[in-house]
Amino acid sequence: MNTKLIAIARNFQLEGEIKEVTNLGEGFINDTYIIKTVAGRPNYILQRKNKRIFSPIPAMMDNIQKVCLHIKKKVEKAGGDPMREAMTIIPALDEKLYFLDEEDEYWAVCLFIEDTIAYNAAETPDLATAGGKGIGKFQSLVADLEEPLVNILPGFHDIRYRFKQWDAVLAKDPVGRKAEVAEEIGWIESRRDEMLDFYQLVENGTIPTRISHNDTKINNILFDKQGEVLCVIDLDTVLSSTVLNDFGDAIRFYTNTGLEDDLNLDNVSMDMKIFEAFTQGYLEEAKTFLTEKELEYLAFSAKYITYEQVLRFLMDYIDGDNYYKTKSPEHNLVRTRAQYKLLQSIEAQFEEMNRIVQNYCS
């Protein structure tokens, strides 16, 4: 594999001789590697982009490039370092932003930003506050991006679209798993109306759409050694959506006291201190541009995205595990149950969450 990866890496405009290409991270969708080069030369991130999910990949890479160049311009204006505070896409030898190999797989490369830390969990409230600021700042940096982005993920955080997929998968029950998850299906159905009522506000424009990141896990942020956010990465999902999706997804990930796929449900709950810390950081940056309606539904967005994640994991389980990478046949079901436990914890603390949001709004 390594020789093959090195051969693929050679198709990009890299500085310096390649020493090795090794695995990096555990994304559920793409395959990610680090390209190490000789001393004194930059290292790079190499990714095989998942064309089953992001389509078409060339349009996605154009989106990412637009966002990166826009952020770089602003960072430069503000006297920052555009090579560290924004991602840098490295083109292929033919200047395209991707390389298509002979198996019809798409690859892309970006610069590896040295001396940064990526966390897998919000270990302290301070880290959560920094993460919140980072996401708020990212949203404000891309707020005036004029060029339209191609919607390469139609319906991504659109619950009406998700219900269409859900109904179709349930009707088909392709691998005969539906009967064994009747209870879990009930978790989804009992909240269907609540979620659609909210989504109507997006559809009728009461809640605005803006350019958002749409995948705000903590490991999609690079921190500097002082604990401040340097750069938001993994821009595959940057789309016109609601900023609530970014807040909600971050809360789903940052505040979980357990793992996304924790087998021990006792580990899983929403940590209110982390919620408060993230909200404080986020609103410090975002309260100037959020509308009253967005603020009103900020806490709800954590319910919405966590619910959507329960639905997506369960739907993939019933569908025979076609979307997410899984480590065992039960993996998507384990994820479903762990995310549902988190959803229940969010629901139980919802009033307090709203109070906290109001507190940091004023």
Ligand code: GN1
């Ligand atoms: C996927 O692969 P990763 O970690 O970037 C998914 C997110 C989910 C997440 C679950 C394009 O993200 O939407 O929330 O897994 N990305 C896509 O952890 O579906």
Ligand code: MG
């Ligand atoms: Mg991602």
